[in-house]
Amino acid sequence: MYLFLALFILAVNPSICKGEDEKKCDVVPKDNYIEVGSDINITCLTCGHGKIYWRLNTSRLNSSHTVLSLRNFTHQSATVKCHSTDSQQVIGGITIKTYSKPCNISCIWHKVDQKTDGPPDLLTCKWDHRIDPKLDVNYTVGLLDSSAQREICKTRETTCTVESMLLDSNLLITVRAKTADWEVDSDTHTFQPTHILKMIPPRLKETTSFADHLLVEWDRGLIKKECRCEVKYNETKLNKALKKQEHGKMTIEQVESCSYYTVSVRCALLEAPWSDWSQEKTVLTELNKNNIRLRLWRKVAEPQKNGVRKVHAMWKEITSTCRGTFTYTIEPTPYKAAMMGGNYTETLCGESDCDVEVNQDAHRLNLKIFHNETLLVVDAVHVPAIGESLPQVTDIQTSALEGVILVTWKAPIQPVSGYMIDWTHDGNQYHWKETNYTNATLSGLLDKKPYNVTVTPLFVDKTGHGTQALQICSRVGGPGNVTIHINKTNAKNALVSWGVKSQEECSGDVVEYIVFYRKLDRLELWLNVTVIGTEQAIPLEDLLPDTQYEFYVKATAATGTTKSTEMFFKTKRFGRWFITTLVVCGGVVIILVLSLGLGCAISWKKFREKPVPNPGCSSLALWPPREEGTGSIWQFNNPSESVCDRVYTEESQKTSTSPLGSGLNPYPAIYQTDEYIDPDMASAPETDPEERLKPATTQHHSSPNDSIEPLLPENSPSSPYRSQTSGENLGKRPDKQNKHSPVKQPDRKTPVMVYVTLDMFEQNQCR
Numbered sequence: 001m002y003l004f005l006a007l008f009i010l011a012v013n014p015s016i017c018k019g020e021d022e023k024k025c026d027v028v029p030k031d032n033y034i035e036v037g038s039d040i041n042i043t044c045l046t047c048g049h050g051k052i053y054w055r056l057n058t059s060r061l062n063s064s065h066t067v068l069s070l071r072n073f074t075h076q077s078a079t080v081k082c083h084s085t086d087s088q089q090v091i092g093g094i095t096i097k098t099y100s101k102p103c104n105i106s107c108i109w110h111k112v113d114q115k116t117d118g119p120p121d122l123l124t125c126k127w128d129h130r131i132d133p134k135l136d137v138n139y140t141v142g143l144l145d146s147s148a149q150r151e152i153c154k155t156r157e158t159t160c161t162v163e164s165m166l167l168d169s170n171l172l173i174t175v176r177a178k179t180a181d182w183e184v185d186s187d188t189h190t191f192q193p194t195h196i197l198k199m200i201p202p203r204l205k206e207t208t209s210f211a212d213h214l215l216v217e218w219d220r221g222l223i224k225k226e227c228r229c230e231v232k233y234n235e236t237k238l239n240k241a242l243k244k245q246e247h248g249k250m251t252i253e254q255v256e257s258c259s260y261y262t263v264s265v266r267c268a269l270l271e272a273p274w275s276d277w278s279q280e281k282t283v284l285t286e287l288n289k290n291n292i293r294l295r296l297w298r299k300v301a302e303p304q305k306n307g308v309r310k311v312h313a314m315w316k317e318i319t320s321t322c323r324g325t326f327t328y329t330i331e332p333t334p335y336k337a338a339m340m341g342g343n344y345t346e347t348l349c350g351e352s353d354c355d356v357e358v359n360q361d362a363h364r365l366n367l368k369i370f371h372n373e374t375l376l377v378v379d380a381v382h383v384p385a386i387g388e389s390l391p392q393v394t395d396i397q398t399s400a401l402e403g404v405i406l407v408t409w410k411a412p413i414q415p416v417s418g419y420m421i422d423w424t425h426d427g428n429q430y431h432w433k434e435t436n437y438t439n440a441t442l443s444g445l446l447d448k449k450p451y452n453v454t455v456t457p458l459f460v461d462k463t464g465h466g467t468q469a470l471q472i473c474s475r476v477g478g479p480g481n482v483t484i485h486i487n488k489t490n491a492k493n494a495l496v497s498w499g500v501k502s503q504e505e506c507s508g509d510v511v512e513y514i515v516f517y518r519k520l521d522r523l524e525l526w527l528n529v530t531v532i533g534t535e536q537a538i539p540l541e542d543l544l545p546d547t548q549y550e551f552y553v554k555a556t557a558a559t560g561t562t563k564s565t566e567m568f569f570k571t572k573r574f575g576r577w578f579i580t581t582l583v584v585c586g587g588v589v590i591i592l593v594l595s596l597g598l599g600c601a602i603s604w605k606k607f608r609e610k611p612v613p614n615p616g617c618s619s620l621a622l623w624p625p626r627e628e629g630t631g632s633i634w635q636f637n638n639p640s641e642s643v644c645d646r647v648y649t650e651e652s653q654k655t656s657t658s659p660l661g662s663g664l665n666p667y668p669a670i671y672q673t674d675e676y677i678d679p680d681m682a683s684a685p686e687t688d689p690e691e692r693l694k695p696a697t698t699q700h701h702s703s704p705n706d707s708i709e710p711l712l713p714e715n716s717p718s719s720p721y722r723s724q725t726s727g728e729n730l731g732k733r734p735d736k737q738n739k740h741s742p743v744k745q746p747d748r749k750t751p752v753m754v755y756v757t758l759d760m761f762e763q764n765q766c767r
Helices: 002-024 335-340 576-608 651-653 679-684
Strands: 027-028 032-035 038-045 051-056 065-071 077-084 091-101 103-110 122-128 138-144 149-155 159-163 171-178 183-186 189-191 214-221 227-233 236-242 248-253 260-269 279-282 296-302 311-316 326-334 347-349 353-358 365-373 374-383 392-402 404-410 416-426 430-435 438-441 450-458 481-489 495-502 509-521 527-532 537-540 550-556 560-563 567-570 618-621 755-756
Touching: 027 077, 038 091, 051 495, 065 077, 103 171, 103 189, 122 171, 138 159, 138 527, 149 159, 183 404, 183 755, 214 227, 214 260, 214 679, 227 248, 236 248, 279 679, 296 374, 296 416, 296 430, 311 365, 311 374, 311 430, 326 353, 335 374, 335 450, 347 353, 392 450, 404 416, 404 450, 430 438, 438 450, 481 550, 481 560, 481 567, 495 550
Parallel strands: 027 091, 032 091
Antiparallel strands: 027 038, 038 065, 051 077, 077 091, 103 122, 122 159, 138 149, 138 171, 171 183, 171 189, 214 248, 227 236, 227 260, 260 279, 296 311, 311 353, 326 347, 326 365, 365 374, 392 404, 404 438, 416 430, 416 450, 481 495, 495 537, 509 527, 509 550, 550 560, 550 567, 618 755
């Protein structure tokens, strides 16, 4: 029994020790809410981990103690962790959240109806509370009096209104804030009834306006105690302290003539909050002639041929809010006569300007204004004579910045009473101002407009000559709209140009142009070429043939940049040199073809013009025998001797070798004719062989009675040649024509060879 109990204790004891060790590895106290600005101590149970360090959110704290003290903790929410120095493991941690108590409590004792006078009937208190907006907080307003504290209002907002009772002593107010995790009370605030009493708005009486001031009166209601009031007219506020039972009244000085003023009043006891503003009243001040500032000025035009000058007089018009009828007249008076007095013709003018004419002498322009037919004010300005020597300013300089023009100049040597600066952007509408300094700032200008500025010195009774500055723009805009053009495209380059046209009068000078181009493919990067601002065209090189491109131009000025729209172009398939070479080669080929054709035509013409042999001039003869050592064509070596005169006998032909045997016969044997035997010669006695060796006379047959024998074979086309016979035997020749037959005939003897001469042209010897 004891043994079993001992074993059970040994088995349970390690788990107990282990559980105790696990409880020690932690940070205490666990998640807590503390008030903002309070202190807290945090303990790390290391359970044997050795040295430790702390982290507040992500920051490491300079502490290695197991107890961490946080003083004046102001974080709305923070995490604190304990780490082991050796293993860098987190031993434990907690989240600390803070809360604050309500503060800045204020209360007002007032009436529900602010239009009726009487004792106050509501008490409204407000306070501030810095909390997480997600928290659900309940507020309770407590009133502490002589007997005890009682709750007068519960709300979830930071304001509370309750019906008030009669307050004859100080109020002690406390606000309690409570959530599911914490609860806190505000500090107690003490309020005196007269310090929280809010008066009803004063009742504003009729406000009286005069030429130079306003009179404001009001009634502050039943509360006649000493108080303070505030009068507001337009944007100006004036304070007025009222004594007990004093009536509210205030005079507003230095008001503008013929101007509208909106007036209202509010009042409060010395320590109490302000009442609401009274109902506003608007009044119009009367015309005060002492406040009229006409600022009369003139612009003198160039004299005409007759010396007459046009003078444009201008002044600040009387505001239209002034009641009554106004009349304006201008009287130009010669300066010398003006000193002596006298009346001159008056010109009826408009409300702010007038044009009159004066001669080359100095004049004085007198402006008169009548109010309800009563002379109200008179003003005058000097017009210098032509060529009059008068001082003027020098070295006038202008500059513009953000729509404002700054003008500076040097004063003349003579003392001046002031300077008049006038400026215009169109020559019709003028603005002017007077100054005593040698610089002026011109504002209220039209944007991006050029202005002409003139400075004139003023003297006691005269004016000097005006000096005009160079034209200047109120503000310079961008370089204007850029339009682009495609001038020429080739296979590998393109010439593009552009122009800049601004719709505004004041545009910046272009410093540089950047031409962007790329193939018509959104994946391609833009290439660019930069040129100076004076260039407006550039060739784009190294392009691909037969490829479409897109490009645009960006103009850059000191005042900004503008960009053109995109334009497209396509390069040609072949370059200019290729086309030029092709044209040149084609021209050469055409010239060669024309030359060849012309040569052929000339050759054909010459061929057609050659004489054609006439068979009628042909003759038949025996070819003479060839001598030893001579050629067969010796007859042609003697031009004086006709081949038609050399004919040999039959016997000599037989003994000689035929020219055909030597290969000189231009006709084959089939075209050779049979021997023709004359019957007379057949019956004649035989002659001596030596006689037969003599050449015979050639027989010419040109008679029309000659028989026409075809020399070609029978189956050949009709031949132009005729068969030749002796003239003396024509009558005895049989009608039967000779037939052609092949040369080789075994049953006949070798014929005597005869030839047709080629000298068959129609010449005198053939006749």
